[in-house]
Amino acid sequence: MSGIGPGVDRDALFAIEQMNKAYARCLDDDRLEDWPDFFLEDGRYLIQSRENRDAGLYGYILYFENRAMMRDRVTSLRVANYYNLHTDRHLIANVDIVGAADGVYDARANYAVIQTDAEGRSELFSAGEYVDRIVFVEGAPKFAERLVLLDTSNIVGLLAVPL
Amino acid sequence: MSGIGPGVDRDALFAIEQMNKAYARCLDDDRLEDWPDFFLEDGRYLIQSRENRDAGLYGYILYFENRAMMRDRVTSLRVANYYNLHTDRHLIANVDIVGAADGVYDARANYAVIQTDAEGRSELFSAGEYVDRIVFVEGAPKFAERLVLLDTSNIVGLLAVPL
Amino acid sequence: MSGIGPGVDRDALFAIEQMNKAYARCLDDDRLEDWPDFFLEDGRYLIQSRENRDAGLYGYILYFENRAMMRDRVTSLRVANYYNLHTDRHLIANVDIVGAADGVYDARANYAVIQTDAEGRSELFSAGEYVDRIVFVEGAPKFAERLVLLDTSNIVGLLAVPL
Amino acid sequence: MPAFTAIDHAAAESNTGGLVWPAEGWSRVPFELFTSPEIHEREDERLFRGPHWNYLGLEVEIPQPGDYTTCHVGATPVVLVRDEGGALRAFVNRCAHRGAEVVRRLRGNARGFTCIYHNWSYDRAGRVVGVPWEKGRGGAGGYDAAFDKAQHRMRPLRVASWAGVVFGTFSSDAPPLEDYLGPAIRERLSAVFARPVTVTGYQRHTIRANWKLLYENSRDFYHAPQLHKFFGAFGIVQPDQAARAEMWHEGTHCLLTIYRNPEVRKQRAKLEEPRVAAFRTALPENIAISIVGIFPNCLLTLIGSAFSIRQFRPKAPDRFEAVYTYFTYADDPDCLREHLFQNNQFGPAGYVAMEDAEVVEKIQARIALGADKGSSLVAMDGTDTTPERIDHMVSEANLRAMWKGYARFMGFAPPDGGPDG
Amino acid sequence: MPAFTAIDHAAAESNTGGLVWPAEGWSRVPFELFTSPEIHEREDERLFRGPHWNYLGLEVEIPQPGDYTTCHVGATPVVLVRDEGGALRAFVNRCAHRGAEVVRRLRGNARGFTCIYHNWSYDRAGRVVGVPWEKGRGGAGGYDAAFDKAQHRMRPLRVASWAGVVFGTFSSDAPPLEDYLGPAIRERLSAVFARPVTVTGYQRHTIRANWKLLYENSRDFYHAPQLHKFFGAFGIVQPDQAARAEMWHEGTHCLLTIYRNPEVRKQRAKLEEPRVAAFRTALPENIAISIVGIFPNCLLTLIGSAFSIRQFRPKAPDRFEAVYTYFTYADDPDCLREHLFQNNQFGPAGYVAMEDAEVVEKIQARIALGADKGSSLVAMDGTDTTPERIDHMVSEANLRAMWKGYARFMGFAPPDGGPDG
Amino acid sequence: MPAFTAIDHAAAESNTGGLVWPAEGWSRVPFELFTSPEIHEREDERLFRGPHWNYLGLEVEIPQPGDYTTCHVGATPVVLVRDEGGALRAFVNRCAHRGAEVVRRLRGNARGFTCIYHNWSYDRAGRVVGVPWEKGRGGAGGYDAAFDKAQHRMRPLRVASWAGVVFGTFSSDAPPLEDYLGPAIRERLSAVFARPVTVTGYQRHTIRANWKLLYENSRDFYHAPQLHKFFGAFGIVQPDQAARAEMWHEGTHCLLTIYRNPEVRKQRAKLEEPRVAAFRTALPENIAISIVGIFPNCLLTLIGSAFSIRQFRPKAPDRFEAVYTYFTYADDPDCLREHLFQNNQFGPAGYVAMEDAEVVEKIQARIALGADKGSSLVAMDGTDTTPERIDHMVSEANLRAMWKGYARFMGFAPPDGGPDG
């Protein structure tokens, strides 16, 4: 039952919980330009469906190997892409550290994103898990990798902004 | 990335998280009579859609300037109004302090309310954000203002009990 | 407003929150064999609808009086029962201690379980409340009783794996 | 006759509902029966609002005058009440004025009922007793002389009860309840309810399949050992040496009975907690299991000390709700205790029940658009459709009998030239 | 005439839409009107796209050239724009090329509009002004000589405005707006909008019921004191001593007026915060409350200092959206302040409004499948259907008038032999 | 001929499905095609279950005997299996007994299949090989002599494969697959699959629009530079100097080819990470981009090193699922690496793909109720509908050709008097 008992580093867990809150606010506020800052310069952001992960396949919906690719994504969404006008609302729960070694923390969290269209109708858009590798830089946690593992492998409509 | 790092007052945050838990229990348990006690006597409770907020319009669905108005609401729901028999379930996530000055804390949280009808069918009823101004009175946090900022600006059915 | 103020045992609350996270991971990861370990040997696991609870009726959907019955459940799901292929995702919020006496903690939490079918379509499957009696064994919290109080008393499809 | 010609899909069809049964006969069941909106509407009219008795509740749920409970007969919301004199009353939960829901709670006790919309008030029989502004107000308006509130009421149902099980019908053509139930089911109900029972809870279950798939499943001997592996997996000896199915009402009712196996002294289950499957049965006549399907909306399940009665509520061609009332004997504390354990076998989470929901939902998901006019095969134990009774489990004849009766009640044309045509 | 014969359910029916009104006459309203998909489609064609004026918005929402706002007329998405010359324009928000949505934001200001799919561009009147590759590219392709982009535009609506309230119609047969509104509503609008107003917000409301149930409810005197207990519970004297209903457009419009009660000096509410129900009305002519239903899609509510105008958007037989625009007087700070308090009475959460949504949803839930061809009873104050005016509240005559007019506009056969046939 | 007359909406219509094409001809496409439930059902019968070949999967997905994968052909669930002898088999995933789902997992390897309901067992060809209680049990019941299990099987499809791409059809009237694909598509498939490929993943995509809107979009040259601004915004030179569209199967197939621009030595994208749009193409014949639409359910996309093949699964008139299989060359590690980067362009989140989903969903949302019998305009590059080949991008002729062929296959009456009538 990993994550229970005195073993867990409560300060690190607190910082990681706070980072997840800030991450959710960043996306829900549509401050996409701040989003890459949650990652290391060579941090990875991956979206993969559980179906592909369980089958041992890549099948990444988005595959970003570094922060530059994340900045490109934001630029493209701002200047190039047309996508559905909407508001996202992140519910991130069960944030926990499930492993730690050499200053690298393995963390997991469950998420649900509720999406609301321009006329104010809300629907569950995506549910799944964040599987993270986190390191601390000057006391602040950064993602070495955030893998968004989709339960909702069947995307309804389109997926423009990061999860 | 407000809310991260040593800056945050962990005791205040803990107290505010606890208040949100109690707030959710109060409403989910239908103990409406206790609900005004989470506010200062001149505390404000406002429900506004993101659509109106972004357009710089009032458009409050409910506008309560003081606890007396909240008590009136509860009285009316108990003795005067007919509304749908239902159970609410609050999921409050990402509770965080985003600013503090002169003992007044600016806090935010994401919420989703799942509503269940008399025959046990559950649906997402409302999703959005709590935007709060909180002060501590004898060590206990109270709302100077709770603004319920609706993503779900399109209300399905009716909205009788507070969110 | 139980659960607020200095009264609450923050270490116990932290341990209980951590247990809930581990509980959610255990079920969402389909590690059902670990699930009984969250309970005392004579711990009880009950699923009951709010409708029956409010009417003073038993009406348990599942009634397990001890860990042996939970092990039987897991064995049966593994070797005997056919049920819908799916992934569960637990969102557990508002975990709090609402009472404590003689080393027994009364705890409550709100939950929502999002279920995703084999083709990646996600839906809200169940929402409700965990009403727990918890004791600490060698510093680790265990359920003396976990009552899953369903808002969603109208089960859609079937309920095979524990909530 | 309705006072106006409604837009009616059925009208476009012949009197046979546009459906002619497959030529192969009653051993074929068109998937269209499970997917057609027209058939769904026709069932509401011909079955649930037709000359059949629908289960409404148990008398023990409403012992006192004013006690009421609500349910649905097909698509129609119905209230069951006990009146001042102790008589059972049932009426449509729809205001005689402008159609609002009058009874808002699932169950309770009331002197009478008042509609929230304009506060028309009703007695316990659903008769109008009060109309605000009836005679006008301040000398103005109100109803004219032609209006007689005594002429208005929420539409009543005929109500009858046997052994404490309450049924209702919208039709004056339905036969007396005793004849409708038939001798075998009458006797079984009398025997089971000879002792006082207590309701232990309710369970709502939404199944994303046509209601008939589960109604058929409930009498299907064939699937029991094949689909439900729980007993086998835990080495639980099934007391199935003697089994019987007795049909009635054109084959649409079915009384299944499985007797105890005297050789089985005690259960040798590999369960860590054997009480879940213990078979100290509380049933009379050495009955181990009995499942009673009373067409069209009732299913009574009796096993060990865990009893339940279900009301089927079709919501769409591909969705219905089953509402369970769990009960056991009130005069035996052991029964109460046992049924807590045994109930783990039944309902949406039950060890020997969850598969039924799974399989009918998966059938429904595989027959979209009527599945290219295909049909299911119900050909075990010949093609006979007219047994009144089967004394073994190795047969689908009771299913064929059900489909033949169903087709007659629905007014579908019989197979042309096929067997049993 | 459409260029092709579409698959049309209505076509299968007679010219009367297959519906003949109940013989009892206009005091009966078939529940089928609230559940039939065919009638839902027919309403879109005959009412919302027919010879009637639909509310589109307020002029104050689009004061500047290029200001636009979007809405729906029945099922059709519509854009309302103010053009260069200050004229009001409206067109269907559907590209003339391949039908994509052209205007993507709910409201804003634009020089013109460009469709994202192939970048056809439009002026503020919805006329095509630019077509990429029109003359080909690299000497290849493009449109041929027969193509004249001036012949293409997003389908325009006729637009007219009265007192700043803007209406549109798809039909050239609709009468002039002034005649359509009639003298009483014209005067009321002129009086109310004689002072400048400011929009204070919008509210979207989805109601799981047929739109006509709420449109009927809005003119229903009968339910006010019976359903809405807020005023009574807090001892708020309702200023209802003088009330009036004035009908127009075959009875489908209704102007309700309730005048102030001079005896009520000040409110003696038991509210801790009486400002919520304060009745210092900002309305002219000593009007306390006025509710104006303008068929088919508009509902104007005027109470105290809290005003709103609603657009009805049917989405399905059993679901519609009502979009509120809240406004009050711009030249009086007290009004702005008061309306913040008073608005707590209205909208989906309103003290005297939430019950309307609740009751119509519960009616809809109780009349599935047309409720066995039943009907609601609208028989208070006789069976007269032709009043132009009623001077008291104790009547349903204004409802009967509405249903008679509705049936005529829908082309339904009148009751045969019944009263008012 | 079905064994019984089903309730069939289509039956109510003429043989032309009740739809006559707009008189203006094939340059008009009625919105009704995207909203009508009757047309949706008719497509399932005439297209997906008719004399056409439907894409089922890639051989590389099921290399070993017993390997299987599941999919849908229109509304029908289908299993594709490789049998003992290495032959490809396909059958409907619906039990021959009572219709339960037999194959429960999306893909896997199996010796045979057993239905959970009554445990009928099947071989890899879907033939019944085992029937519990076939000969009765304890001397009772079982199937009679007339029952021959060899006569029962899950309904098989004809299966054929070209270059490792597997297709199936329910119809014996479908031409040989080679003729169905035609020479151009055959050659392209042979060239592309001349090297071994590896599947890198799957993607499910639900689009709330009619499937034909996206199928049309996939051959629409016109929208590429107008809707997809990604290339332009980042100064990525599009290799589009030479483009070609080749039609087949009455114009319903379309092979799009865009050749590399030799002048473009290297990409000068303003992307911080240019690998996303790098065009070191792995395709033969100097092809930069190729999009192959194989009517009715297949779409093959080949760009750079990122390949995908999509199966369209209509679920309702206004909703379909597209299931992608991503693949690239197995014999080149660079391809594998490149395609991870390039895939960011495609799928539901793709830089040059997300807009397609957005625009078709927004069209669908704007044509409710058939959009008043309106139609889209497909008139670029004249009104010709019979090109077998177009050598430039500035045309909608390939769309007109598709609609003309579609109308023929659906049995719709051609435009009366219009061009290409």
Ligand code: FES
């Ligand atoms: S609808 Fe019941 S009183 Fe009017």
Ligand code: FES
């Ligand atoms: S659909 Fe608007 S430009 Fe083509």
Ligand code: FES
């Ligand atoms: S349905 Fe498959 S074995 Fe009976």
Ligand SMILES: [Fe+3]
């Ligand atoms: Fe069963």
Ligand SMILES: [Fe+3]
């Ligand atoms: Fe009202």
Ligand SMILES: [Fe+3]
């Ligand atoms: Fe595209």
